[in-house]
Amino acid sequence: MTFSSPLLSRPGAVEAGGADAGVAAHYGDPVREQRALVEGRAAADLSFRGVVTVTGPDRLTWLTTLSSQQVAGLAPGESAELLLLSVQGRIEYDARIVDDGTTAWLLVEAAEAGGLAAWLDSMRFMLRVEVANVSDAWGVLGAVRQLDELAGLGGVGPMWRDPWPHIAPGGFSYAAVPEDRHPGLERPWFEHLVPADRLGDAAAALDGAGVALAGSMAADALRIAAWRPRVGFETDEKAIPHELDLLRTAVHLAKGCYKGQETIARVHNLGHPPRRLVMLQLDGSAHTLPAVGSPVFPATGDGAGKQVGRVTSAALHYEMGPIALAIVKRSTPPDLPLTVSGEAEGELYAAAQETIVAPEAGQVVHRPTGLLRGPR
Known part of the structure; x- marks a missing residue:
């Protein structure tokens, strides 16, 4: 069943297609919405996101062994990005991860959620972890700042903060500009998990504080200007992280063995993407x-x-x-x-x-x- 955001009923909403289906592409003026988003006066409905949860005491060490990133020590509320790769080092899943102390929340593209949950479930073996695809139960609101206006809304989930473009511990920059000149610095980015049935209440709370809604077109324009890769767009069946500068935020070059590590190390140390x-x-x-x-x-x-x-x-x-x-x-x-x-x-x-x-x-x-x- 295709997700349809309740915010599509808002005045002026024009539904997006493709990977963003189910949310508004815009609410009548994409360029104005961009400007408001940049100025912190708008939030974008990104509820096309897939959401996968991992619970259990072994969840973070287990995700570390499977992925390109070191998340075993992730503190409650701390955000990171991880990749799950093929044996050849090609990108299969790109997940935003935030842990709340009991649950690791993985935010992915809608097309990734079902496959990711199934693959993770197949890799549990005897470990104390449980995996669930909860995409239908959660919506996502994105903004260039933390949306404190949602604090009074009961049941809101954690917030993921995009590490881009800062170089994460163990990461490496392939960009042609130094970190302090990267255009991604102009786009801090936060994604808030909101129960799907509370999205209307969340929008009302934002309205009351003078925060408008922006469509997915506005959010994507800022992403492109920040050089931020997106799975399904910048990736294909041959994509490796080096080509997209994803060693910056999603790969820990000094962590233990994981699927695809040989390609990561070989291209990084001895070759070129x-x-x-x-x-x-x-x-x-x-x-x-x-x-x-x-x-x-x-x-x-x-x-x-x-x-x-x-x-x-x-x-x-x-x-x-x-x-x-x-x-x-x-x-x-x-x-x-x-x-x-x-x-x-x-x-x-x-x-x-x-x-x-x-x-x-x-x-x-x-x-x-x-x-x-x-x-x-």
């Missing part, structure tokens, strides 16, 4: 946005040439205009002008690159070469 995430500043003269998956080519004026990547997310930002995230081949020169091919015949978008993951990222160990060469 084959692709890299970039920001695109798009020509706004078309008054439209390229679709997710739109091919990216070197700029030749006619859209011809060999494809070097694809658009993964696109939005109209309230200050920067049309922007997008894209995955491109590592060999693509950072100063190369690009063209995005739209859905209509002949529809082209000129695009200027802004480097997120540097082409030279990786190969931290700098292994010497030529050691096996024989004498000349």
Whole structure:
């Protein structure tokens, strides 16, 4: 059964599609909602999120052994991000985690929740843990600040604070800019768990304090501007964390063994990720946005040439205009002008690159070469 937020009944609500189905894409003016969200005067309904809970005394040590992150010492109310990887090191699940002292709450994309809960349940063995998919019972409200206005609403769950873009303990930055210049600093982000049947009461409490509702379009535009990857958009079946700068927040490079660790270590120490995430500043003269998956080519004026990547997310930002995230081949020169091919015949978008993951990222160990060469 598809979730439908009670906040869709609010005046002006236009329902989102795709991964955000079940909540409002906007309430009449996405750009105005963005500005209000940035200023802390709005909260976004993100109740398309899937929610999986893990209870039991072994929950945090168990999640540490399974995932890329060290969460065994997570204090009540503390937030983190973890990845569950394939044997080849490819991203299977990306979970936001906050523990309340008795329960670990995992916030994921809606499409991940069922599979994640089933996989975790299959990995319990003899450990003292219980897993539940509680997505239908919980909604999520996102904002750039903690929503203290919800304090008087009974039954509210914990709040997850996005660690992005700060480098977590054991993490490593692949970004082309230092942490103190990362655009993600302009977007602190908090996600509040609210019982699904209390979302209307939560919105009323926010209304009374002068806090409006914003749609998922506004939240996603701020995410793109912050270079924040999203599962199902920036990821595909080949995605590894290095390509998206996720070693920054979701991987502990010094923790014990876990599935996919060999690939994480090998690419980080000895190689380079084959692709890299970039920001695109798009020509706004078309008054439209390229679709997710739109091919990216070197700029030749006619859209011809060999494809070097694809658009993964696109939005109209309230200050920067049309922007997008894209995955491109590592060999693509950072100063190369690009063209995005739209859905209509002949529809082209000129695009200027802004480097997120540097082409030279990786190969931290700098292994010497030529050691096996024989004498000349």
